[in-house]
Amino acid sequence: MSLARRIRLPRTDLDVSPICLGGNRLGGELDQAASFALLDAFVAAGGNFIDTAHVYANWLKDAERSCSEKTLGRWLRARGGTRGVVIATKGGSPEAEAPEVRRLDEGSLRRDLAESLEFMGVSTIDLYYLHRDDPARPVEELLALLEDMKTKGQIRHYGASNWSVARLEEAESVCRARGWSGFAANQCEWSFAKRNAGTTGADMVQGDAAMAAWHRRHGIAAVPYSSQAKGWFDKVATGRQEPLTDRLYDNAGNRALAPVLAAAAQAVGSTPTQAMLARMMQAPFPFVPIIGPRSVEQMRSSVASLALPPVEHGLPAV
Numbered sequence: 251m252s253l254a255r256r257i258r259l260p261r262t263d264l265d266v267s268p269i270c271l272g273g274n275r276l277g278g279e280l281d282q283a284a285s286f287a288l289l290d291a292f293v294a295a296g297g298n299f300i301d302t303a304h305v306y307a308n309w310l311k312d313a314e315r316s317c318s319e320k321t322l323g324r325w326l327r328a329r330g331g332t333r334g335v336v337i338a339t340k341g342g343s344p345e346a347e348a349p350e351v352r353r354l355d356e357g358s359l360r361r362d363l364a365e366s367l368e369f370m371g372v373s374t375i376d377l378y379y380l381h382r383d384d385p386a387r388p389v390e391e392l393l394a395l396l397e398d399m400k401t402k403g404q405i406r407h408y409g410a411s412n413w414s415v416a417r418l419e420e421a422e423s424v425c426r427a428r429g430w431s432g433f434a435a436n437q438c439e440w441s442f443a444k445r446n447a448g449t450t451g452a453d454m455v456q457g458d459a460a461m462a463a464w465h466r467r468h469g470i471a472a473v474p475y476s477s478q479a480k481g482w483f484d485k486v487a488t489g490r491q492e493p494l495t496d497r498l499y500d501n502a503g504n505r506a507l508a509p510v511l512a513a514a515a516q517a518v519g520s521t522p523t524q525a526m527l528a529r530m531m532q533a534p535f536p537f538v539p540i541i542g543p544r545s546v547e548q549m550r551s552s553v554a555s556l557a558l559p560p561v562e563h564g565l566p567a568v
Contacts, residue, residue, distance in 0.1 A: 253297045254296030259407075260471060261431060264334075264406075267538075269552060298334055299336045318340060319370050339378060356395055363378065364387055377434065379410070411436075412437070415460045472536065484523045487508065506557070526565075
């Protein structure tokens with residue numbers, strides 16, 4: 251396997267690399283030069299799938315608003331356009347200053363989409379996600395809006411991010427009844443590491459057995475974030491301690507899995523994180539993880555997981 255291999259996302263005409271480059275650090279943690287270098291290296295390695303969001307990285311006080319989309323747009327213009335790059339972005343997320351205020355109303359979504367198109371300098375977005383869910387809003391209302399955006403040519407396909415299995419299943423029923431295309435991808439947090447309680451937003455969703463069963467049932471692609479658990483298993487294997495990742499992932503279940511993952515990694519000559527990534531990509535449905543590297547070296551380390559033989563060795567399946 252290589253990054254140049256392509257996976258067809260079901261329900262779409264999108265052929266994407268088996269790993270997606272996350273843009274949450276573009277223009278924020280990474281300045282423009284470092285962002286351009288990372289994007290160039292990813293494409294040079296064969297990657298063509300890039301994920302961002304309208305709110306990335308508005309949580310940084312000194313960052314330019316929507317700096318990820320704007321930096322990606324500058325890179326696209328500097329490199330002569332998309333040229334086969336598949337762009338995914340997300341809209342409708344609560345603002346960093348008011349996380350409790352839902353923004354899946356029509357006005358907010360249309361404004362987010364219009365700004366995303368402008369910031370990235372594109373006429374249409376390949377894959378557009380609803381960044382969060384608002385269970386108070388009828389599923390049919392949200393899907394009708396996405397279908398209208400698609401009909402207008404503003405987006406090619408649409409997906410869900412941080413939706414529960416129950417709401418995803420309801421969306422499938424609505425789309426079957428209305429003859430709509432439906433979600434082409436589902437994005438949630440998904441790795442073998444389980445988060446500690448209280449370390450993620452109440453409206454954030456983690457992949458689990460029920461989510462995997464839903465994907466198997468419908469064959470829809472999973473494009474998850476945080477699939478590397480911020481490298482926590484590598485840190486455990488090397489005896490490193492890091493307050494942030496320990497706060498997120500240091501618990502009895504993850505500690506019990508760590509030596510199993512370390513043994514699996516040793517068997518295939520990789521790091522625990524690489525082995526976990528490779529194992530998750532063996533899912534019985536398209537599983538295209540989003541990586542969020544801080545450097546070209548970290549990106550290449552993640553891509554190396556594609557060269558590993560099948561990883562089992564007592565690890566759970568997705």
